[in-house]
Structure formats: structure tokens, C-alpha cells
Amino acid sequence: MKNILLYFIFLFFMGGVFSKTVSVKEGDSVTLFPELTEIKKDEVIDWRFGDVLIARVRNNNNLSVYEDALDGKFRGRLTLNGQTGDLTITNFRTTDAGEYEVSNSINTIKKTFSVVLHSGLSPGEIAGIVVGVLVALVAAAVGGVIYKKKSQVI
Template identity: 50%
Template sequence: MKDDDLILWRFGDENTVIAVINKRADRITVYDDVLDGRFRDRLKLDNQTGSLTITNTRAEHDGGYILLINGEMKIFGLFVFDEVKSVSVKEGDSVSLNSDLTEMKDDDVILWRFGDENTVIAVINKPNDRITVYDDVLDGRFRDRLKLDNQTGSLTITNTTTEHDGDYQLMITRRLSSKVFRVSVYDSVHCCGPTEAVIRLVLSALVGVATVIIVVYEIRSRRAERDQAHIQTSGSIEI
């Protein structure tokens, strides 16, 4: 920052000021008691760069943040999600990532992103009545595999392969909500999700027990046959 820079951070629809850096007056002010104290003890300002950090985020911190630097403006959209949903799918099968919406509203905009770089792979823009699938990104790994539900915004990936492993982020921009799905794709040779792994172990154990029972039964049957044959032979000699 320069010696005469003035930085303001604003939040929400009402553009509430939450932090100010006035380099000329050499003053930093954090208004963390505004908005019913939702930012109390959570805001940190970098005096050198003017960057803002929000710690211990909650859903109430979702929203738009405006940065004003000497009159120039930048806008940040923050989406806070409370969990990562794990989904396991067998290679070659389809997997559906549900938005949990029963029906999208006319002003909803939905974005689906994938991977560490948050690459956009699908968009539903209700105001423009447009559905776009970017299945040629990432070297075409999603080509002809993505299906969007225009009513709910849910995403289905068909004919999955291990390269579809990763995090999928659902962003509903008008509602400022976000969800993350962690998809694990396993092949038929290697094992699977934890539930199926337990089932396989139980089945293996049952098969093992059944095998032991059959072997023991076979041994006892043969021993009984030998004893019976011995008794008959002994009886014939005595006669």
C-alpha cells in the first residue's frame, strides 16, 4: 500500500462498512460489532496489502464483499459450506450429485465446478433460460458424460472413470449457498467404499466358515463310513 491509500471493506446488500485502512492518518479500524456482531473477533487486516481475513467462518458470513481502494472497486463472493459429502461410485457406473432443491427459482444461477482449480463444468442460468455444459474442459474428460436437471440443478456424471475422482462444488449464486461433493471412483478389481468393504469382509468370513463346516462334515462322514465298514468286516469273520 502507498502512503496516501484509503481502503474500505464493505459487506452485504446494504454495503455495511466492516473495515477501513487510512494510510494517510496511519489508522486501521475494524467494525466487527456491526450486523449484530456476526464478525466480532473474526476480522484481520493486513496493513501492508490491505487484504482481509475472516476467521472461524459460518453460514452467516456468506455474501458479497466489496473492496474499495481509492475509489476503485473489487467484488468478492464468499460461499461458506458446512460439510463435504462423500460419494463412492464403481467405475463405469453413473453418479448423481443432488442439489437438494425441489425446484429452481426463476432468478437462480447454478454453477458446478470441479477439482483444485475450481474449473467450471456446467451452468444453469434461469434468468436467461440457458443451460451450458463445458464438457471439453480438462482435456475432455467429461465429454458426453454430464447431464443437468433443469428443474433441480442436480448433476449426473455417466460412465465414470478414475479421472473423475475429486471435489465437485455446487454454487447457487442468487441464494449465496454452496455444497461440496467428494467423489471416489473405484474399479471392480480394487475395493470400494467402506460400507461395501465391510459387506465383502462379512461375506468372505461366512464363506470361510461354510467351507470349514463342509470339510469337517466330509471328514466325519468318511470316518463314519470306515468305522461302519470295519464293524461289518469284523462281524463276518466271527460268523
């Protein structure tokens, strides 16, 4: 019993079990990262949406995407990386929001991603606005300094 408890504590603290929330805008792509550096030769990585298997990597080169799962919900929109197990969903739809789980056959990873849809500005759009405002402020400050110096010369 003590060994089983230690095993679960090890899995938890070594990042084997965790949940992460990912926010995505409708129409964008999102990549879910299981944070594997490589997939071992006899390892199987499974991706599930809810309880339904949607993708699998076997032996880091045998990739399967189950496009007919969930009545073809993800048809043509899933990409799987055979080296790292990363799953990319393109053209994200409102019906794609939910729980995605990745696990492996040797029970060292089990991660849940809660993917939520947001309709606000993307981080890139926010960064662009911030940079634009900062550039405008710097330009105004420089212009003010130049104007002040010219008016003092006269």
C-alpha cells in the same frame, strides 16, 4: 460485523455449506444432488470440478455443459437437471474422482462433494448376496423342520 457473522452462521446451519463423500465404482453413473427443490428465475447454479466450471443452469431452463473444459474430460458424460440442478456423470472414470462443488449466484448454497472411486462390491451387489444367503438359510430351516416332522410320523 455482527450481522456478517450471523449471516455465515445462518448459511452453515441451514445446509448452505457442507461437504459430502460419495463413493462410485468405475463405469457406473453417479448423480450429485444439491438438494434444491427448484431454481429461482434469476438464479445461476454453477458446478465445478476443482476450480474449473463444468456445468451451469440459468433461470432453470438454460442449461450449459462445458464439454471442452479440462481437454474434453467429461465430453458426452455430463447431464444436468434444469429443475433441481442435479449433476449426473455417466461412465465414471478413475480420473473423475475428486472434489465437485455446486454454488449459486445468490450465495445460499455452496456444497462440496468428494467423489471417490471404489473397486469393491456395489451396495446393490452386497444386498443381493445378503438376500440370497437369507433365502438359503430360510429354505434350509424349513427343509429341516419338514424332515424332522416326517421322521416323527414314521
